[in-house]
Amino acid sequence: MTKKKDLQRLLIFLGYAFGLTWLFFLVAVPMGSTWSEMTTYRQSFVSLGMLGPLVAHILTRLVTKEGFKLSGKDSMMLGMSFRDRKWVYFLLALILPWVILELGNAVAILLCPDLLDLNYAESLGVDTKIFLLQPLSAMVSGVIVSFAAFGEEGGWRAYMMPKLFKLFGEKKLPALIIGGIIWGLWHAPLTCIGHNYGTEYPGFPFLGILMMCISCILLGIILSFLSERSGSVWPAAFMHAVFNAHPTALIGLMNDEKIDPVKAL
Amino acid sequence: MGGLLYNAFVSVRGKKMIRISGIVTILFILVKRIFPGWRVITRYVSYDKNGVMTSDLDILLSLLPAVLIITALDVVNIWNSRCIESDEKNKIRTYLAALPLGKNAYVASKYVFIGITYFVLLSLSYVWYITAGAFSIDAYAIQMIDISMSLLMPVFSFALLISAEELFLFLVLGKKKAMMIKVGVCLLLGIAFVGWLLFGNLYIIEEGFYVDKLVDWMKTHTFEVVLIQILSPVISLLIYFGSYKLCCWFYNRKERDYD
Numbered sequence A: 001m002t003k004k005k006d007l008q009r010l011l012i013f014l015g016y017a018f019g020l021t022w023l024f025f026l027v028a029v030p031m032g033s034t035w036s037e038m039t040t041y042r043q044s045f046v047s048l049g050m051l052g053p054l055v056a057h058i059l060t061r062l063v064t065k066e067g068f069k070l071s072g073k074d075s076m077m078l079g080m081s082f083r084d085r086k087w088v089y090f091l092l093a094l095i096l097p098w099v100i101l102e103l104g105n106a107v108a109i110l111l112c113p114d115l116l117d118l119n120y121a122e123s124l125g126v127d128t129k130i131f132l133l134q135p136l137s138a139m140v141s142g143v144i145v146s147f148a149a150f151g152e153e154g155g156w157r158a159y160m161m162p163k164l165f166k167l168f169g170e171k172k173l174p175a176l177i178i179g180g181i182i183w184g185l186w187h188a189p190l191t192c193i194g195h196n197y198g199t200e201y202p203g204f205p206f207l208g209i210l211m212m213c214i215s216c217i218l219l220g221i222i223l224s225f226l227s228e229r230s231g232s233v234w235p236a237a238f239m240h241a242v243f244n245a246h247p248t249a250l251i252g253l254m255n256d257e258k259i260d261p262v263k264a265l
Numbered sequence B: 001m002g003g004l005l006y007n008a009f010v011s012v013r014g015k016k017m018i019r020i021s022g023i024v025t026i027l028f029i030l031v032k033r034i035f036p037g038w039r040v041i042t043r044y045v046s047y048d049k050n051g052v053m054t055s056d057l058d059i060l061l062s063l064l065p066a067v068l069i070i071t072a073l074d075v076v077n078i079w080n081s082r083c084i085e086s087d088e089k090n091k092i093r094t095y096l097a098a099l100p101l102g103k104n105a106y107v108a109s110k111y112v113f114i115g116i117t118y119f120v121l122l123s124l125s126y127v128w129y130i131t132a133g134a135f136s137i138d139a140y141a142i143q144m145i146d147i148s149m150s151l152l153m154p155v156f157s158f159a160l161l162i163s164a165e166e167l168f169l170f171l172v173l174g175k176k177k178a179m180m181i182k183v184g185v186c187l188l189l190g191i192a193f194v195g196w197l198l199f200g201n202l203y204i205i206e207e208g209f210y211v212d213k214l215v216d217w218m219k220t221h222t223f224e225v226v227l228i229q230i231l232s233p234v235i236s237l238l239i240y241f242g243s244y245k246l247c248c249w250f251y252n253r254k255e256r257d258y259d
Helices: A003-029 A041-063 A087-109 A120-124 A129-145 A148-168 A172-186 A188-192 A205-229 A232-242 B002-011 B014-034 B056-091 B094-096 B105-134 B139-173 B175-199 B203-208 B211-220 B222-258
Strands: B043-047 B053-055
Touching: A003 A041, A003 A148, A003 A172, A003 A188, A003 A232, A041 A148, A041 B105, A087 A120, A087 A129, A087 A205, A120 A129, A120 A188, A129 A232, A129 B175, A148 A172, A148 A232, A172 A188, A172 B211, A172 B222, A188 A205, A205 A232, B002 B014, B002 B203, B002 B222, B014 B056, B053 B056, B056 B094, B056 B139, B056 B175, B094 B105, B094 B222, B105 B139, B105 B222, B139 B175, B139 B211, B139 B222, B211 B222
Parallel strands: none
Antiparallel strands: B043 B053
């Protein structure tokens, strides 16, 4: 009975999360334009759709009368505690995106040495020191301007994942995989206009959607771990925000215009 | 802690404020989405010598977020005193003594509440500027939005510093004494400003206060701009935390004397 109720609530949440956000994308994205054709401000405006899952979470709680408990079991996970070494998860949330992205870039350079261009920053006319500051800048802005990432995590990590964990009981992996797929599919309208992977790749847009689902599964595992262990949605929100701010210094040495990604693969 | 935060929220009429800011945000998005200025109201559109489209309406609407932010920051500044004034009036300290709360919980609740308010306001400010930028066509308006957005962090850091100092004064000295000090400082600053207007070198305004100069400086000193954006919130947050710790120490000493 409880499982059936949880499933119903989850479906209501997903209905709101997908419906509201996709409707917003429909209104916000200029008809027929791709991600790269939009101005930076228009891209940021479209990104405000990230607040959709949080709104869906609040609406679902209103409809299902689950209450608005701030912290603890079955809560909105909005509390923040640094006791019992929980501060470690906050620290991990800030540092992990940097480590992951730098490792990713290092692997990319190792696999494709043509990417390395020591004069790339200069050729762009950008002060090289700015690239050195980029990880720190991303961490600070990730924490302070984390409202958009909080919008997503406030829905996925604070509502969807606890419900999925309840539905699957002891088996955490299927819940994480399904959660990642749902999260990846939610991005589909943006992937279809070229966000993340562009529009010029073989298998567009289906391969992009598949790739997004895979990355969401992998990132979702770390984010769920952080929010479950800390009992708060904030470490996940901070990590998501820092990740979106691209905390990498190596990017200033990587000239991707020199290589053809398909040939490189 | 949740109860104390709710108490602070009620004392500043938080629900009303949320409703007002929500309505303002939705209205602003609708105005910018439905009336992007350059497209609908053609009499506000003109072309410069190079044939670039300019719109007075765009420029006017790009200034609106700054007006909203200054108003909101003033309101938050009033909240610093209002949430403590309401507690003094209702003798909250007597009730708190009977509750199983940590000795720093009351002071922490005030600092956390004002911190959350700044976080929400900063987020709203970004929403307003992003909306203004997304539907603007005028290059000058977009340039002004760029500058304003890069100034958001330093402005909010400064506002947080003022709150760190005001909360400390209001909690430690009480509303009356703190207000006297605040008025005294404002008067001193006012007198200093009038003195400068009367006897100072006013040519500085004429020579150095152009927006274009600021724009040029920001364009040529990108590293410094990024550094200010990173350091200003970090330093002000550290000072805010220091103010909280110091306030706890003084407040507990005051409580001991009170007992």
